[in-house]
Amino acid sequence: MERWVEETLHNGFRVRLKADEVLFDSQTDHQQLIIFENGDFGRVMMLDGVVQLSTRDEFVYHEMMAHVPLFAHAEAKDVLIVGGGDGGVLREVLRHPDAERATLCEIDRSVIDLCRAHFPEISQGAYDDARTRIVIADGTKFVAETDDRFDAILVDSTDPIGPGAVLFTEAFYTSCRRALKPGGVLVTQNGLPFLQGPELAESVGYFRKLFKDAFAYLATTPSYFGGSMSYGWASDDATLRQQTSGTIARRYEAAGAFPTRYWNPDLQVAAFALPNYIRDLVEK
Structure with a gap:
């Protein structure tokens, strides 16, 4: 089944990224951290529902x-x-x-x-x-x-x-x-x-x-x-x-x-x- 990861930073605006492969998804001592592969942006890291970086940009x-x-x-x-x-x-x-x-x-x-x-x-x-x-x-x-x-x-x-x-x-x-x-x-x-x-x-x-x-x-x-x-x-x-x-x-x-x-x-x-x-x- 396809998995889409939603960015939740903005109150009235949402973006979802397709997670082709999830490499890590867990709560650290300080925040929720997920790393996944995406066909458009490459490898992506999000913290607490917010995109931090992608290897493409x-x-x-x-x-x-x-x-x-x-x-x-x-x-x-x-x-x-x-x-x-x-x-x-x-x-x-x-x-x-x-x-x-x-x-x-x-x-x-x-x-x-x-x-x-x-x-x-x-x-x-x-x-x-x-x-x-x-x-x-x-x-x-x-x-x-x-x-x-x-x-x-x-x-x-x-x-x-x-x-x-x-x-x-x-x-x-x-x-x-x-x-x-x-x-x-x-x-x-x-x-x-x-x-x-x-x-x-x-x-x-x-x-x-x-x-x-x-x-x-x-x-x-x-x-x-x-x-x-x-x-x-x-x-x-x-x-x-x-x-x-x-x-x-x-x-x-x-x-x-x-x-x-x-x-x-x-x-x-x-x-x-x-x-x-x-x-x-x-x-x-």
Whole structure:
């Protein structure tokens, strides 16, 4: 009998994906996790009824979460990833030769273990890189208590349900502000503005209280159903998001011009050009 897996994130909108083969379906210590094969999206992982990644389009989200802030900063040596247990953002961070240490703080060890087993092409050995430090902990507690300081903090979280909800609070963002080095940058996963506009508006509102520059940028990942995905942006250095494509291109060449499938210097600049309905959310 055919099995279809339903995404349940939105109140008035449902999407079902055909599970050609279920590889894992169980409750971890923190959340419901299912991994299955789908003819259109490849291998898919869902947490608590929400698509987290698919092997067909994961490069979009992971490249944009990592390369936009790191090429904007240009000298990020210490990078913190909160969440991101699949290893995709970690993989992209480690492509940057300036990155001397990448700390991955994941609350659910099961996510890392299962992704190592079922999605090795996502991490591509990043977990075992000498520059990687893996911390199994609540991200809010880690950021609030750590004595480390970071050039970039990338919050690769689930949506604000279940264990990810605390990663969308003013208290957490305040802790991130404390843990950033001067001139550092904070980037967050902030959902689909068309369907989750208040989430983006609230986060950027908190950023505006804490940082001199607060904004957002966009990318479109097909398996995140409902429009463009927004990434929250916060820094005390407003010039970071105002670099020209020529400057970004020179930094990319200096980094080795490693291959990308979505990100490029022109797209980096264009990602900050927001449609009016999204601009209204981040500027109100």
